Amino acid sequence: MLVDWPDATDQARPCRPTISCTADLVAPGRLEVEAGALYSGVTNGGARTLSFPVLLKQTLTPLVQLQVGSNGYTLIDAPSARYLDNVFFGPKLHLVDQGELRPSVAVSAQISLPTFPASGYLRTQDAFLTGFVSKDVGFVHADWNVGALFWRVEGSPAAQAFTALALSPSLPAPFGVAVEGYYFSDAGPLAPHDGGVRSAFSVAARSWLVVDVGGDVGFFPSTRAYSVFLGMTVVPAVVNRPDESATR
Helix, strand or coil, X not given: CCEECCCCCCCCCCCCCCCCCCCCCCCCCEEEEEEEEEEEECCCCCCEEEECCEEEEEECCCCEEEEEEECCEEEEECCEEEEECCEEEEEEEEEECCCXXXXXXXXXXXXXXXXCCCCCCCCCCEEEEEEEEEEEECCEEEEEEEEEEEECCXXXXXXXXXXXXXXXXXXXXXXEEEEEEEEECCECCCECCEEEEEEEXXXXXXXXXXXXXXXXXXXXXXXXXXXXXXXXXXXXXXXXXXXXXXXX
């Protein structure tokens, strides 16, 4: 197995910092890593949460990408809790390329499994199904996701639907901005309704490295009144780089 460093031909395709993700995959052979920190709070002195989410994506073919991720190490202040959140994994399938009129389309299916027992950590087994649609419309790139989250599938499951739409207008390189609206239905007590408007600013320090910062305001202050975040998307390595000269 040959492992190569990234170069200018390697293009990162960030999903973070929005909830909605692109239907397009990073090129085959590329390992893509997304990582960051998310701080959120509710109104009236409620709980504040700090988490460090991470997502690893390995594209195998133009059709198939394998993903492994987690909301990461999570700290909650009221009541106090410290734990490593569930680890999720599964394939993402890129079904349709963008054309003059048609969008690019992808789907994913993931299983979420609990990690180590900890005080304040609800250890459940979950399943996620998501559809992705992406399209360039003039100078705006749009990513629209719809999906279903099935919490505690091992017993007394609760289903939650969600949708998110992120719009990213073209800016002079290396800068980028995104505005997103999102909504999650109520699946209490496991997952209360959530929603809001999120905005982000990003800089592509290299074609294979994007850093971002931003925040959002929640529609349901008792669930999440606000969030701020920062992070990055990077292609740290290329596994079995395709011989692109052979196709020319």
